[in-house]
Structures are given as structure tokens and as C-alpha cells.
Amino acid sequence: MSLLTEFKVLAIPDYRLVEIRDSDASLSDAKMVETAKVRVVASGGSQICIHSLQRDIDVQVTIRIWDSPQEPPHGVEGYTQVALESPTGVIGVDALITGDACMSLPFPGSYEGHAAWINRQATADYVDECIARAAEEEWTAVRIGQAHKECPVLEQYCLDLWHTREPDAKTA
Numbered sequence: 760m761s762l763l764t765e766f767k768v769l770a771i772p773d774y775r776l777v778e779i780r781d782s783d784a785s786l787s788d789a790k791m792v793e794t795a796k797v798r799v800v801a802s803g804g805s806q807i808c809i810h811s812l813q814r815d816i817d818v819q820v821t822i823r824i825w826d827s828p829q830e831p832p833h834g835v836e837g838y839t840q841v842a843l844e845s846p847t848g849v850i851g852v853d854a855l856i857t858g859d860a861c862m863s864l865p866f867p868g869s870y871e872g873h874a875a876w877i878n879r880q881a882t883a884d885y886v887d888e889c890i891a892r893a894a895e896e897e898w899t900a901v902r903i904g905q906a907h908k909e910c911p912v913l914e915q916y917c918l919d920l921w922h923t924r925e926p927d928a929k930t931a
Contacts, residue, residue, distance in 0.1 A: 760829065766822045766862040770854035772811035777820055779918065781805035782849040782861070800874040800916070802841040807874065809916050812883030816907045818914040820852055824865055825921045831873055832917070838875035841918065845870065846926040865922065872920035882914035 770777050776795070778787055784805035794801035795810035802808070811818055832838055843850070848867035852860045864870070889906045892898065898906070 761826045763824045763826055763865045764862075765824075768820050768852050768860060769817040770820055770852055770860075771816070772809070772814055772818055773854050775811045775814045776854065777809040777811065777818060777916070778853040779807040779809075779820070779822065779843070779850055780853065781843070781845040782847045782851055798839055799837060799876060799879070800839050800841060802843060802874075805844045805846070807841050807843055807918065809874070809876075811914060812879055813886040813914075815886055816882055816910050816914065818882070818916060821915065821917040822850070822862060823917065823919050824870070825872075825919060828921050829872065829919045832875040832919070835875040835877050836879055838873050841872055841874045841920070843870045843920065844868075844926070866925070868925045869923045870920040871923050872918060874916060874918045876914070876916045878912040878914045881912045882910060885910050885912070 776792065780787070787806050787808050791801045791803050791806065791808045792810070795808040800807065800809050809820070845864055846867055848864045850862050850864060852862075886907075889903065893903050893906070
């Protein structure tokens, strides 16, 4: 069970969403977004949609590609099964990004795995605390930005994926 490649990116969850998709995929549909709001992470076809509880502070997205299936993670707030079709073998992270937002997969085709998360609620609680204090203490925009950078935890999402099959002839 070897790690083939790993990709990390910091992203601000614009509209509380971070999306991972094949480079040729279109925007996610409303049904996937609604599912992610309930399940935290939703996947379908060539997209994975992550729903954060906040929209102001960077979240870390880690994508790990393995040579074989992995056990579900331990010590996380939650996890769910995911699947991703990538006929191009290139995926991107769509949100307000700090750094490179594209990753080349080892193989084009279908991937399965799980998505796990930590510090999701703690980061949202911190943002709520900042909003309350900002109103009470009349913070400036600069002070609010500083408070966001001082968040004591890092909201993190980790996708552990493994290749399951080559792309279909119709999608390749």
C-alpha cells in the first residue's frame, strides 16, 4: 500500500464550497451542493464537492493517490465514501486558492476512496466568535483579517483515492 502522489492546497471556501473536478468537468449541480451541505462531502461523476461551515478562513485540502484501497481513517470528525471520474488525468481545486490549483493524477480513469475532515466545527465556531467580537468591539476590516489569520486550528479535508479502472472509451 504505497502512496503514489500527494497534493496539498490552501483554499478559502467561497460560498462555503470547495470543489475538486476533472479539468474538463463543468460546474457542479445544485443537487450535489445540497448533498454536500448534509453529508459534508458529495461526489458524482467527475466532481467532488466539499461544504465548509464557514467562508472566511483557509481550509487545507489534501489529495492522496494510493496504489491500492485504504482503510477508513481514524481520529477524524467524520468521513464518507467518494468516487471521481477523471478522463483527462488532471484535476483542479475550485475555490479562492492560495497556490497551484491543479494536480496530475498517475492515471486517467476512475478513482474511489474516502474523504475525511477535522477541525470543521472548531473553525466555524472561531469565525462566529470573531463576528460577535467584531460587532461588539467595532473591529476594522484589517482587524477582522488579522483575526482570521490567528485561527488556532486548521480546517482540513483529506481525500484518499485509488485508481479502479481506465476511462471509458466514450469519456476518454
